Amino acid sequence: MPDRPIVLMLTSMDEAGLRLVREAAEVRMVDPKDRAAVEAAARDADAIITRTAGKVDAQVLDWGPKLRVVGRHGVGFDHIDVPAATARGIQVVYTPGANTQDVVEHAVAMMIGLSKHFPAMMKELEAGNYAARTSMKGREIQGRTLGIVGFGRIGKRLGETCRLAFGMRVLYHDIVQAPEEAELRAGAVRATYEELLRESDYVSLHVPLDASTRRMMDRAALAQVKEGCILLNTCRGPVVDEEAVADALDARLLWGYGADVFDVEPPPPDHPLIGRRDVMLTPHSAAQTEEGLRNMATMVARDVLNVLSGRRPDNAVNDPIEVERIRAELGKAALYR
Structure with missing residues (x-):
């Protein structure tokens, strides 16, 4: 044998x-x-x-x-x-x-959680401050604009889900135009990166990490986002400049930030985003189902x-x-x- x-x-x-x-x-x-x-x-x-x-x-x-x-x-x-x-x-x-469905569900959970201030509300409840429930006003995701950067398997599924479940308008940016059938299923319209940033209430990143995508969400890109945008990163940490995201949150340019990935994993103790009330962060666990x-x-x-x-x-x-x-x-x- x-x-x-x-x-x-x-x-x-x-x-x-x-x-x-x-x-x-x-x-x-x-x-x-x-x-x-x-x-x-x-x-x-x-x-x-x-x-x-x-x-x-x-x-x-x-x-x-x-x-x-x-x-x-x-x-x-x-x-x-x-x-x-x-x-x-x-x-x-x-x-x-x-893990396509896992990542899609993770992104949607973060969209909803950040829109309704889950991180801040949970901290207030833990602190015994029940009255904080009326201190912040959330928003619905129904009918808002979702911009998907990277329209591969996950991006397409996310677009389909958000269009069918929440009636969202879907924009996408990708170096390759999606087949017409895929665009129709998600009701998705291809846009330039700059157009997507300017028009989207939610921007979700779904790109591979390479020289063209590293730090694609940098200070220059963040300066173009629609005020009150929620940014999501469930692809690769180095796609985002995390210090720039922290500054955009401080400036109230971003409503919130959700991520399952970090520039350095595991992230350092002094990470600029961990512990903030306007972020939802998980330890690269979207596919842990x-x-x-x-x-x-x-x-x-x-x-x-x-x-x-x-x-x-x-x-x-x-x-x-x-x-x-x-x-x-x-x-x-x-x-x-």
């Missing part, structure tokens, strides 16, 4: 996915923050599965001469050096769509096992054809039959 492949886990995951991996491979669990342990375990690994905390850079890839595939338990893959993986003939896979965790675990397990058994993955980050070409140039065995 041939040796079973070794899968190095830099994250725990739902039992449904873990069971799939254990049935086909030997599983080794390592704390991603222990670089020495990662180095030792990577030497024999055929695959790595990682989540947000497990950075897979060029050094980690070089520690694993047998590596064939890196699986991202989640959607964003900015903590994986994809070009370095491609250059070494290593396939990278991820789980698009696995039974459904989301199960979806991500099973999707990444299946695709990692696909690659290890010679089948092309369903959700590749880098091009399998390019990966195969480079493997041939490097004298490595082909991945796919």
Whole structure:
């Protein structure tokens, strides 16, 4: 019987996915923050599965001469050096769509919570100040304008949800125009970034992190937002200049700010936004649902096992054809039959 492949886990995951991996491979669990342990375990690994905390850079890839595939338990893959993986003939896979509903619901919860001053009201109630209930006036989200920056899976679902549930007017900004069918389902109209900022009562960010999106919500962008806008970030922390957001809140330019992500994770104790009464912040937990965790675990397990058994993955980050070409140039065995 041939040796079973070794899968190095830099994250725990739902039992449904873990069971799939254990049935086909030997599983080794390592704390991603222990670089020495990662180095030792990577030497024999055929695959790595990682989540947000497990950075897979060029050094980690070089520690694993047998590596064939890196699986991202989640959607964003900015903590994986994809070009370095491609250059070494290593396939990278991820789980698009696995947590779409989770993130949409998280964004809607923040829209409603900030509109009705939940953070401030909860603090007042904890302090015994019941009379504070009449001290602040909230607002409905019904019929207001939602601007979605990044109209991918999550952005489209958010637009559809807010249009159908709350009758919101939906604007979107994306480098690629969405298919007409997607625009119609969300009642969405494409706008420039500047138009969206000027007209939206709510701006929700749903972009990947790259050179073009890093700090896209900076002081210049915030200076263009509609007064009283609520800003939401459930994509990647560095997309937003957090100090600039704090200043915009102080100036009452923003009504509130909701985020599930931070520029640095975990955030430092002196973070400029944590503890404010006009923000709703969560610790990168939008996808921490039974459904989301199960979806991500099973999707990444299946695709990692696909690659290890010679089948092309369903959700590749880098091009399998390019990966195969480079493997041939490097004298490595082909991945796919």
